[in-house]
Amino acid sequence: MKWSLNELRQVGGQPIEVDEILQLEDALKKRRPDIIGASKAHVHGLFSVDELGVLGYLQVNITLILPSTRSLEPVTLNLDFDLTEHYISHHEHDLSYFEDTDVVIVLKNDILDLDKVIEDNILLQIPMQVLTTAEKRADFEMPTGRDWNVISESQLKKIQEEKTELDPRFAKLQDFFSENSEE
Template identity: 45%
Template sequence: MKFDDVLDLKAALMDRYPDEVLDVTPVHISGLASVETGGDVMLVAHIKATLTVPSTRSLAPVTLPVEFDITEFYIASQAGLNRYEKTDVVMVVTDDVIDVDKAIADNLLLQIPMQVLTPEEEATGVLPEGQGWTVSIEGEADPEAETTQTVDPRLAKLKNFFDSDDSKKD
């Protein structure tokens, strides 16, 4: 069965994920649902929407267009899992109902990257700072912090632990 439809998932997404999704346009979905051997249902869909999500740096709204494809299999019981590869997306159907809206909403949420920045934040690269605090990017060294590194006095005695241990073995 082929389909080409527009879904309004705004309320569902904003209710389930109020901190991650600020707004969503109507979701265009097109694809095919077919019954496979053994009664399994295969859903292949192309999804297109625009999400508004908070910036991970400033929480300012960021418009995020998403367009992606999904392939999911729906089976009646866990016994059918052995028919599929570990890389296949297989869902066990409960109450004989496949909730396509929930599947699309979940996949939309998975499209949000870990780091979302406004165009201004991307262009300037300036990180926010305040009195006594700064924001740093994980993996980037702060040269000032490296030079002012102090040793916890309780652990100072351990500094030469391995040196003295090696001399005893000789």
């Protein structure tokens, strides 16, 4: 679904309601080849036009199938998120009207492509670490091999804390320089 900024401005003060089912699986796989599968995306929300441009409030719901980042087993990931973005013309150069926290998208050729907007935001919502239900459990045994093993962050912190503890054999030497500097 595409709109030009001029089309949206002609609507006037009335918000444009959106309730669409988008088939984005092929586009998502093209941009991120590790995606195994994707359901149709349900997009519900509205666009409102003001003097600054177009403001979109959208809710997106989609289910993705991705490989586990640890074992490569398929994981079903349900994404349900909201997004609020401002869309402005590529002719607009003054962004001082917007807050630092506002998401402002400059539209190429002044065309708002809903599919592209939703694709971008779905890809942004995919977490860095995708784990199966079993891998999320605390008692899950991490993969190991010959002369290597995978450890959790908590195990790594514990190892680092142990390394910072002073060897008792060197405890007397700890204050060696502080005593000599007083003389």
